Amino acid sequence: MQFANSKILIVDDDPIQRRLLQEAVHKFGHKSRTAENGAEAVRIMKGPEASEIDLIILDMVMPELDGIGVLTQLRKEKISTPAIIQTAHGGIDTVVSAMNAGAQDFVVKPVAPERLNVSIRNLLKTSALEEEITRFRKQASGTLTFSDIITHSPAMERVINLGRRAASSNIPILIEGESGVGKEMIASAIQGSGERKSKPLVTVNCGAIPENLVESILFGHEKGAFTGASEKHVGKFQEAHGGTLFLDEVGELPQEVQVKLLRAIQENEIDPIGSKRPIKVDFRLISATNRRLLDQVKEGKFREDLYYRLNVFPIWIPPLRDRREDVPTLARHFLARFAAEEGKSHVAGISQEAMAMLQTYHWPGNIRQLENTVFRAVVLCDGAELVVDDFPQIAAAMDHVAPVSMPGARETNVGSDSFDSPSPKTDRPSGADAGENNSREDVAIPKAFEHAAPFGFMRSLDNEGHVRKLTDMEEELIRTAINHYSGRMTEVAKRLGIGRSTLYRKLKEYGLDDTGDSDAAA
Structure with missing residues (x-):
């Protein structure tokens, strides 16, 4: 499977051709969305669904x-x-017209599955690499926006909505979240979406500065202000003049520096060490922390008055384990980047x-x-795709067993448009933000039941050790049959010992016919 979980829009006025393409796309490990004509395709790509579409397979004649x-x-x-254009006529003029209109590839009907798979794989990889390059350029130039952030998670939608609202004002923002969740990326998007876009975004990691140098680095100093100050130094506040100052790990600031920071926020002026007069500065302040500042206030480690100055507009970013929908897309983008950087163009995907x-x-x-894990896997990989053995540390943490979806969870190769992954119960930061970022209850999977049975066997006990419901087992068996017989419904019905009409009724009951005709493979 290449770039699993990508969503492909299939546009064709012929229902039989749509079904054939869907069967092929699902067999390659992707999800699909269909459109019966060009007008419907344009409507989809201009609507909210567009952010979920990674590639378009488009009929030429409609x-x-x-x-x-x-x-x-x-x-x-x-x-x-x-987009991949397909047509029954492969003349050179047709190909040129398609490419001039913006198509990336061109296939002639009937297209061989192997040819289609190669085209999909190459375009997804190229697209991911181009998006990564564009994102780096925008972040460097201060023009990164929220549309450049990779996410398909409802939990992150709230973060993005809050960020967009905050970007239009000059309100101080406090971003909270665990290390590595992307706080600096959100700060960049806020700056790039407001009036200060293209202006400096000065980032300071407050926890990485020696305590005796914090004041000088932030506020600057005059020549001769102290022993060793042989030259005048412009502080980070002055560097950020007209732009945005991002104070990462702001909770690490010493108490005496917190006092000067409070004055800088209140008066929009700073006092460089050794300066005879204060200096006016115009800056937008965004702070971030991986700790709860309120707890530090209670412990006397952080000034309460400064906390309320920083926490005017709080944004909490959920950890990756609470937005697992983002893992496939993020992994795909990291893979494209590192494969290019390491000269491993043959590494084109991740196994199921x-x-x-x-x-x-x-x-x-x-x-x-996740980024570092994919980097290491790309370096280790010798094949065409990343496999479990390329992630030895993760596999070791998972008891060397590749996890598979628990009963009742969506599979990625049966033609469904929505997919859930098992999510172990995790501790979440307290507070209003924490409680609003989960759309469902996470369930802890006991150690004895965290892995599914071997292929060909069906588990009879649920996650709690009780006998499973007949409906759950029936749904799992139907999913397995669809996968095993590559979506050939006549064969599926025959092997299950039921009629096709009964099978389609059960598909509807279990939500397996999300795309209407995706489960019909004549």
């Missing part, structure tokens, strides 16, 4: 709005989602077993740990 017309409209709207393991792991180091 009534009303053909494939060229669809691409022309999308590119006019600056929608750059990669490895991806299941990554989604189940609890990620104490969050996105930063």
